[in-house]
Amino acid sequence: QLQLVESGGGLVQPGGSLRLSCAASGFTLDYYAIGWFRQAPGKEREGLSCISSRDNSIYYTDSVKGRFTISRDNAKNTVYLQMNSLKPEDTAVYYCAVSDPRNVVYCSNYVRFGSWGQGTQVTVSS
Numbered sequence: 001q002l003q004l005v006e007s008g009g010g011l012v013q014p015g016g017s018l019r020l021s022c023a024a025s026g027f028t029l030d031y032y033a034i035g036w037f038r039q040a041p042g043k044e045r046e047g048l049s050c051i052s053s054r055d056n057s058i059y060y061t062d063s064v065k066g067r068f069t070i071s072r073d074n075a076k077n078t079v080y081l082q083m084n085s086l087k088p089e090d091t092a093v094y095y096c097a098v099s100d101p102r103n104v105v106y107c108s109n110y111v112r113f114g115s116w117g118q119g120t121q122v123t124v125s126s
Helices: 101-106
Strands: 003-007 010-012 018-025 033-039 046-052 058-060 068-073 078-083 092-099 120-124
Touching: 003 092, 018 033, 018 092, 018 120, 033 068, 033 078, 033 101, 046 068, 046 078, 046 092, 046 101, 058 068, 058 101, 092 101
Parallel strands: 010 120
Antiparallel strands: 003 018, 018 078, 033 046, 033 092, 046 058, 068 078, 092 120
């Protein structure tokens, strides 16, 4: 069955870095748009970054532009999110999900994505 597994979260100090991984099994990421999302307690799920298999187009929400970088390794069927200059407000559970490759433009709308992983906790604190 389709499954996404996130990993790489943890506790990091402000200004630090983490790299999250989203590994797919049961299907090939080549044919999808893949997105990274996060949800902090009491807040709605937020689309952070998406990448399309179709043309490698990429979307970043304003709050992470210049700090986060999305990339994919098709050979490993894995998508990554490199997070630099982390801030306390980045604290959340981070998820990956997939959608039609044309839906990169809808990255800010998490309801267009599915096959959610279980999430990985990122905590930014001194």
